[in-house]
Amino acid sequence: VSAARRDELEALWANPPGWRSLSAVNHGTIGLRFLATAFVYFLIGGVLAMLIRAQLASPDAAFMSHEAYNQVFTMHGTVMMFLFAIPVHEGLAFYLLPKILGARDLAFPRLTAFGWWCYLFGGLMLMGGLVAGVAPSSGWFMYTPLSSGVFSPGIGEDIWLLGITFVEISAVCAGVELTVTVLKMRAGGMALHRMPLFAWYVLVTALMIVVGFPPLILGSILLEIERAFDLPFFDPTRGGHPLFWQHLFWLFGHPEVYIIFLPAAGIISTLIPVFARRPIVGYTWIVAAVIATGFISFGLWVHHMFTVGIPHLGLVFFAAASMIVAVPTAIQLFAWIATLWAGRPRLELPLLYLFGFLFVFVAGGLTGVMLALVPFNWQAHDTHFVVAHMHYVLVGGTVFPLLAGAYYWLPHVTGRMPAPVLGTVAFWLIFIGFNLTFFIMHLTGLEGMPRRVYTYPAGLGWEDLNLLSSIGGFVMAAGFAVFVLDMALHGIFGRPAPANPWSAHTLDWAMPTPPPVYNFASVPHVTSRDPLMEAPGLRAELDEGRHYLATPRRGWRETLGVDVVTGRPDQIILLAAPSWLPLWAGLAMATFFFGFLAGLYPVAALGALIALVIFLKWGWANGLRADPEAVPAGHDTRLLPHVATPRPPGWWGLLFTLVADGAFFASLLFGYVFLWVVAPDWPPPRLLQLDPVLLAVTLAALAIAWLAARSAHLGNERGGARDSWLLLATLAAVAATAAFLVVPTRLGPLTGHAYDAIVAVMAGYGAFHTGLGAIFAGFAYLRCRAGFVSPMRSLDVALVRMWWGYTAAVGAITAIAVHLAPWALP
Amino acid sequence: VTQGARILLFIAAGQIVWSVCFVVLYGGLSLGCAAGTEQVRMLGTNLLTLLLTLLWLAHVAIVAWLLRLSWQRWHAASDRPGTFHYRTATLANVVALAATFWIGFPIAITTPCT
Numbered sequence: 001v002s003a004a005r006r007d008e009l010e011a012l013w014a015n016p017p018g019w020r021s022l023s024a025v026n027h028g029t030i031g032l033r034f035l036a037t038a039f040v041y042f043l044i045g046g047v048l049a050m051l052i053r054a055q056l057a058s059p060d061a062a063f064m065s066h067e068a069y070n071q072v073f074t075m076h077g078t079v080m081m082f083l084f085a086i087p088v089h090e091g092l093a094f095y096l097l098p099k100i101l102g103a104r105d106l107a108f109p110r111l112t113a114f115g116w117w118c119y120l121f122g123g124l125m126l127m128g129g130l131v132a133g134v135a136p137s138s139g140w141f142m143y144t145p146l147s148s149g150v151f152s153p154g155i156g157e158d159i160w161l162l163g164i165t166f167v168e169i170s171a172v173c174a175g176v177e178l179t180v181t182v183l184k185m186r187a188g189g190m191a192l193h194r195m196p197l198f199a200w201y202v203l204v205t206a207l208m209i210v211v212g213f214p215p216l217i218l219g220s221i222l223l224e225i226e227r228a229f230d231l232p233f234f235d236p237t238r239g240g241h242p243l244f245w246q247h248l249f250w251l252f253g254h255p256e257v258y259i260i261f262l263p264a265a266g267i268i269s270t271l272i273p274v275f276a277r278r279p280i281v282g283y284t285w286i287v288a289a290v291i292a293t294g295f296i297s298f299g300l301w302v303h304h305m306f307t308v309g310i311p312h313l314g315l316v317f318f319a320a321a322s323m324i325v326a327v328p329t330a331i332q333l334f335a336w337i338a339t340l341w342a343g344r345p346r347l348e349l350p351l352l353y354l355f356g357f358l359f360v361f362v363a364g365g366l367t368g369v370m371l372a373l374v375p376f377n378w379q380a381h382d383t384h385f386v387v388a389h390m391h392y393v394l395v396g397g398t399v400f401p402l403l404a405g406a407y408y409w410l411p412h413v414t415g416r417m418p419a420p421v422l423g424t425v426a427f428w429l430i431f432i433g434f435n436l437t438f439f440i441m442h443l444t445g446l447e448g449m450p451r452r453v454y455t456y457p458a459g460l461g462w463e464d465l466n467l468l469s470s471i472g473g474f475v476m477a478a479g480f481a482v483f484v485l486d487m488a489l490h491g492i493f494g495r496p497a498p499a500n501p502w503s504a505h506t507l508d509w510a511m512p513t514p515p516p517v518y519n520f521a522s523v524p525h526v527t528s529r530d531p532l533m534e535a536p537g538l539r540a541e542l543d544e545g546r547h548y549l550a551t552p553r554r555g556w557r558e559t560l561g562v563d564v565v566t567g568r569p570d571q572i573i574l575l576a577a578p579s580w581l582p583l584w585a586g587l588a589m590a591t592f593f594f595g596f597l598a599g600l601y602p603v604a605a606l607g608a609l610i611a612l613v614i615f616l617k618w619g620w621a622n623g624l625r626a627d628p629e630a631v632p633a634g635h636d637t638r639l640l641p642h643v644a645t646p647r648p649p650g651w652w653g654l655l656f657t658l659v660a661d662g663a664f665f666a667s668l669l670f671g672y673v674f675l676w677v678v679a680p681d682w683p684p685p686r687l688l689q690l691d692p693v694l695l696a697v698t699l700a701a702l703a704i705a706w707l708a709a710r711s712a713h714l715g716n717e718r719g720g721a722r723d724s725w726l727l728l729a730t731l732a733a734v735a736a737t738a739a740f741l742v743v744p745t746r747l748g749p750l751t752g753h754a755y756d757a758i759v760a761v762m763a764g765y766g767a768f769h770t771g772l773g774a775i776f777a778g779f780a781y782l783r784c785r786a787g788f789v790s791p792m793r794s795l796d797v798a799l800v801r802m803w804w805g806y807t808a809a810v811g812a813i814t815a816i817a818v819h820l821a822p823w824a825l826p
Numbered sequence: 827v828t829q830g831a832r833i834l835l836f837i838a839a840g841q842i843v844w845s846v847c848f849v850v851l852y853g854g855l856s857l858g859c860a861a862g863t864e865q866v867r868m869l870g871t872n873l874l875t876l877l878l879t880l881l882w883l884a885h886v887a888i889v890a891w892l893l894r895l896s897w898q899r900w901h902a903a904s905d906r907p908g909t910f911h912y913r914t915a916t917l918a919n920v921v922a923l924a925a926t927f928w929i930g931f932p933i934a935i936t937t938p939c940t
Contacts, residue, residue, distance in 0.1 A: 183830065192833070193910035284910060288837075288917035295841035296925055299848045311859060311939050316932040317852055324925045564830025566907065647828060677860040 005545065006521060008552050013104070013518040016578050023578040025109035026517055027094050030116050032413070034091025037120060038084050043484075044127070045079035048072050050477055053437070057470035059458040069454035070137035071156070075130050077140025081256070082164055083123045085398055086209075089263035090115070090174040092405065093202045095413075097178060099508040099515065100196050100270075102187025102524040104559040107180040107649040109576045110618065115170040115177075117586025122166030125593065129159040136160035139452060141253065142223070144234040144245045149227045155597065161224040162593045168213050168220075169589070172660050175209030178202050180652045183564045184573070187507060188525040188548055188635065191567040196506050196529070197280060200287050201266030204294040205259055210656055212255035212298070214664035218671070219248030222761070228599070231750050231757035233671070239754035241679035243308055244671055250301035251667065258297040260394065262290060264401035265332055268354060271408055272336050274504045275351040276343025279530055282335035289328035289335075296325045306377045315374050322372030326365060333362070348502075349423045353404035356431050357396055364392025367442070382452075385445025391438045403430075403483065410487075411501050415513045416494030422486035429479030436472025440465050499539065505530035510539040522550035523560045525635055526567075548634035560633070561642055561649070569637055571645040581621075585614045616779060622650070623788040623795070644792045654799050658806045665810050668758075668765060672817060675754050684755035686748045687822040694739060698766075698815040701736035705729045705773060706808035712780070713801040716794050726781040726797070729804065733774035736811060740767035743818060759818055766814040769807045776800050837915045840892045840922030847885035847926050851933070854878055859939035874938045882930035889926050893919040 015024035024030065051072050055063045064072065094112055098105055106112050129135040136156040138147040147157045182203040186195065222233045223245060232238035234245050273280045280286065299321035306315055336358075345351065367389040371377050380386060403426075407418050444465050449456065456462055500509040510532055511519055522545045528534035541547060548569065549558045561571035591607030623643050630638040642648035676682050705728075712725035743763035747756040780796040783789055789796050835842075858864065858874040866873035896919050900912035 191907050193907050284913050285917060288914045288921065291838060291914075291918050292841055292921040292925075295838070295845055296921075298845065299929070311855065313932060313936045313938045314852060314855055316936055317848065317855075317929050320929040320932065321848065321925070324928050327924070328921055564828065565833050565911075673857075677856060 005551065006516075009518045009521060010516065012552050012555065013516075013557060015517065020578075022583060023113075023580045025105075025113045025576055025578055025582065027098050027106045027109065027112055028515065028517065028519075030109075030112045031091050031093075031095025033116050034087055034094055034119065037116070037123070038088035038091055041079050041083035041123060042088070043480075045076055045084055046477060046480060048076035048079065050473060052076060053470040053473035055454060056456075056466050058467065059456050059460075059463055061455050064454065066454040067137065070139075070452075071130070071133075071135040073452060074137050074139055074160075075126070075135050078126065078136070078160065078164070080394075081140060081260075082167055083119075083126070085260045085394065086171055086256070087119055087167075088402060089205070089260065089398075090171065090178075092267075092402075093178055093206075093263060094174070096409070096508060097181055097199065097202055098185065098559075099511065099519055100198055100506050101182070101185060102190060102507045102520065102526065102560075103181070103185040104519050104523065105557070105575050106177055107185055107573070108177050108653060110579050110582050111173050111177050113579075113582035114585050115173040117583055118170035118173070118589060119167050121586060121590040122163045122170070122593070125159055125163035125166065125597070129156060129163075134159070141249050142245075143249075144223065144242045145236075147223065147245075148234060149230070158224060158227060158597055161220045161227070162597050165217055165220045165224075166589065166593045168217050171209055172213050172217075172657075175206045175213070175660065176653055176656045178206035179210065179656050180649050182206070184561050184649055184652060185559060186562050186567055187523060187531075188560055188562060188569045188637075189567050190526050190562065192565055194526060194529045194567065197269040197283065197286060198266040198506070200290055201262050201269065204290050205262045205266075207656075207659075208255050208259050208262070208294050208297070210660045211663045212252050212259060214252075214660050215248045215667040216252035218664055218667045219245055219252075222248075222671075224596075225757075225761070228596070229751070231760070232752075232754050233675075233757055235754070236680055238752065239675065239679055239681045239684055240757075241675055241754075243305070243678070244674055246305050246308065247301070247674065248667060248671070250304045251298075254301040254304065255297045257393065258293055261397040262293065264357075264398040265290070267401045267405040267408075268336060268357065269332070270506065271350055271354060271404055272339050273343070273530075274408075274502050275348060275354075276339045276345050277503070278339065278343035279505070279533070280335065281338040281342055282331070283529065285331055286335050289331035292328040293325060293332075296321055296328065300325060303372055303377065306374055307381050312374075319372050319374050323369060326369055329365065333358070349418060349420050349427075350404040350408040350502075352424065352427050353400050353407065356427060357400035357404070360392055360396030360400060360431075360434065362396075364389055364394075364396050368393060380445060382450055383445035384441040384449045384451055387451050388438045388441035388445060391434075391441075395434060395438075403427075406487075408502065409508075410490065410494075411497035412508065412513050412515065414491060414494065415497050416490055417497045417501060418486070418490055418494065422482055422489070426479045426482040426486060429482060430476050431479075433472045433474070433476030433479055437469050437476055438472075440469040440472070444469070500532065505533040507531055507538075510542055520547075521545055522634065523548040546634075548637070550634060553631070556641075561645075569633060569635075569639055571642045571648065572631070572633055572639045573642045573649060576621075579621075581614060581618045585611055585618070588614055612775075616775075619779065620783070623783070624793060625787040627790055627792045643795060646794070646798075648795055650795055651798060651802070654802055658802065661806065662810070665765065665813075668762060669813070669817065672758050672762065672821075675758060676821075679754060681753070682755070683822070684748075684753045686753075687755070688743070688746055688759060688818065690819060690823065691746075694742060695815055695819045698736060698739040698819075699812055701732045701739060702770070702808040702811045702815070705732035705736060705770070705777070706804040708732060709773075709777060709797075709801045709804035712777075713794065713797045716784075716789060716797045717791055719791050722789075722797065723781055723784050726777050726784065726800070729777040729800065730774050730781065733770050733777060733804075736770040737767050737774060740764075740770060740811075740814075762814050762818055766811050770811060773800075773804055773807045776803055833911050836896070837911060837918060839915070840889050840896075840919035843885055843889050843892065844922045844926045847882065847889075848929060850881055850885070851878055851930060854881060855938055864937075864939045872938070875933060878930075878933045878938065882926075882933055886923070886926050886930065889919060889923045893923055 015021045182199050225231050232240045234240045302318040303322045524547050557575040561573040563570050588611035592604045595604030628641050630640045633639040708725045708729035712722050715722040740763045744760040750756050780800045783796045863874040864872045896915035903909045
């Protein structure tokens with residue numbers, strides 16, 4: 001590409017300078033912000049861990065009070081799991097995915113930025129609690145009744161529930177965005193069978209986030225409602241059940257272990273072939289294993305609850321699933337070993353860290369199989385053995401691969417090579433320190449030392465082991481300090497990196513380092529799974545503009561959209577420019593969450609309203625007011641902009657958002673049935689009286705809204721009636737909303753029994769969706785009137801149709817469950 | 827449903843059936859115990875064990891059928907993408923079949939509600 005064209009691309013894609021860079025939406029910038037923020041939280045979590053080890057180093061220690069200790073271990077787990085382990089992988093995927101797929105950005109750049117603001121503000125809420133001495137103290141899984149208002153009356157648990165929900169909004173946004181990006185935004189010719197393994201791992205992980213996070217979001221909302229308004233979802237004296245919380249938490253919590261592990265495994269599958277100097281062995285096996293792991297990991301959650309009194313047969317289901325999940329994990333391990341075996345490995349710094357992973361993770365996996373055995377689990381439950389297992393899996397499964405990835409992609413980010421000396425010293429300190437710390441916890445655990453005790457008396461035989469464990473912890477901390485020092489010195493003294501310094505095979509190295517903000521001067525076309533192995537001169541071809549979308553036009557930020565399966569280019573995706581809307585939306589959401597935390601509910605409501613207005617303005621800015629023509633895209637291809645195609649990224653985005661919504665709804669429905677069947681004092685003293693008219697009105701309004709939305713979409717495609725159908729959908733949606741809002745007025749006091757509470761929440765869920773459906777249909781009507789919609793540009797009405805297909809279905813199930821289930825359930 | 831969604835769903839079909847089987851068995855166990863169906867004797871066992879066994883075997887049969895289908899399509903595939911899709915589906919279905927069998931066989935040898 002000529003210097004002039006490169007300047008043009010740079011000007012088109014550049015972030016605003018100075019403080020205005022806060023409006024940046026570029027995936028590289030936001031990805032690095034995620035990574036930096038996560039690393040800061042990691043250091044904070046590490047300091048908390050050192051406080052724990054200082055306290056436990058000797059018996060009867062008075063270094064911390066039990067109140068402070070409870071806050072410290074709760075925040076250590078919370079920070080490491082929610083503010084480090086998940087976001088760091090999101091950040092890496094944000095930074096890397098478009099580069100490794102051959103795209104110029106992610107599918108929804110403003111959503112990427114919004115996610116970072118939610119993550120930052122939610123994390124700051126938790127940090128604020130820590131600094132103020134009012135941090136949560138019920139443990140990172142926040143079990144009820146300990147976390148209920150009765151036993152934890154301060155605001156610490158509210159900080160956890162609201163802060164984590166805020167952060168999880170970011171995670172669900174990431175899940176949707178990464179899924180759509182992998183499916184639709186790849187290099188030309190990158191069919192599914194040519195997709196880099198890292199993208200497969202990210203795809204499965206992102207879908208797991210989409211399905212796995214909503215149960216905890218629901219649980220957090222219900223527990224916060226219980227704490228704030230006394231609705232008794234988890235209070236067994238009023239028809240609630242503490243195990244309802246445990247189910248919701250672990251429905252999220254165990255898949256989350258794999259949500260953390262799988263992207264790390266994606267790093268491993270990317271790095272091992274590079275350092276083995278051959279393509280990966282068993283690509284198809286690995287893809288199948290990753291998919292299987294993603295599914296089976298959802299069948300393990302009760303192994304955290306083996307001691308709560310579930311029937312033995314139920315335990316056996318989960319024990320069996322907990323064992324068999326080792327099979328697809330082992331397939332991946334054997335594929336990595338086979339790749340090293342069949343290749344010509346060169347031991348460079350990233351591979352050293354991968355060896356650390358192999359040793360530590362395999363050990364953690366073996367103790368995992370031990371804990372899957374119910375009788376052993378009963379013995380080891382809530383002891384330091386579990387703490388040891390968990391850290392072997394999590395540190396082995398995610399921290400070592402991340403450190404390997406850090407050294408591997410460092411030249412990509414900074415354009416400088418790492419020096420092996422400090423990195424090697426850091427490795428051995430971390431490796432030895434880690435094993436000294438946590439291997440010993442197996443022994444203290446087997447000797448009966450429970451977790452979460454702030455001190456222990458002398459004479460139990462735990463003194464020396466705990467002291468060794470604490471020494472190991474500080475050795476590990478020293479290792480991380482050396483790693484930080486290495487990173488800092490690298491930025492100053494690292495020698496400039498040559499092109500593709502590791503002789504990698506993937507597209508992320510087919511660009512200058514540090515990368516330009518637009519990634520590729522022309523978007524690549526690939527014909528192989530290892531494009532740089534097959535065509536070492538690819539980067540030069542891309543720089544010369546010989547592939548797709550080399551010439552900027554009309555100020556559009558263009559990247560290629562492809563067919564999901566074949567990778568055949570099928571659209572040009574026009575991406576958003578820098579915008580302040582993500583920050584404003586993040587601030588509005590912060591107003592909601594901080595207002596709720598302070599008990600200022602009108603302020604919280606105002607924040608939610610402002611957020612809604614901002615999102616509508618956000619949506620209004622999309623689209624074109626005239627039908628575009630197909631334009632040359634390179635490789636003798638002419639393509640339409642995405643807004644004029646039937647399946648643009650926005651369509652896929654709503655689809656996967658509704659998958660997340662469906663997981664939320666299924667969890668709510670599960671709660672309704674669970675409480676009815678398992679909780680004490682059911683059936684409740686007073687049931688909702690069956691009102692056939694109200695039920696009929698609800699179902700009819702839902703059906704009319706759905707049919708009207710469908711007719712608007714079909715009418716638009718045929719050039720027929722459209723606007724009047726949208727108005728009808730709006731009116732029917734308002735009627736359905738009113739019908740749902742009537743339900744809570746016919747219940748008993750919502751604080752009296754869990755039945756009234758959960759039925760009110762279900763009706764609220766229905767009203768929320770039908771209400772939003774009214775706004776969306778009205779919004780689409782206005783967009784039609786403003787000229788954004790035509791038979792060719794049909795996304796607005798397609799989205800309304802999809803929303804109403806979902807809302808009508810779940811609304812009908814809700815209405816039937818609320819009105820008819822009392823007469824069907826035992 | 828687009829072609830892409832069809833192929834991705836086919837690759838994941840065995841795993842989806844496994845997931846459904848898991849939910850059906852665990853949910854069926856809970857509801858069956860609450861309804862007292864283990865107290866009803868039938869064919870030398872109790873009604874709940876009988877129902878869960880039938881449900882389990884039905885899911886095993888479905889996954890086995892999916893495995894056979896993906897195997898046939900894999901060997902009939904003439905191009906690289908098709909081979910990849912159906913081979914991946916076959917491997918995922920092998921794991922799904924093993925997992926479906928493995929989680930369910932204790933039904934026949936364990937009392938359900940204790």
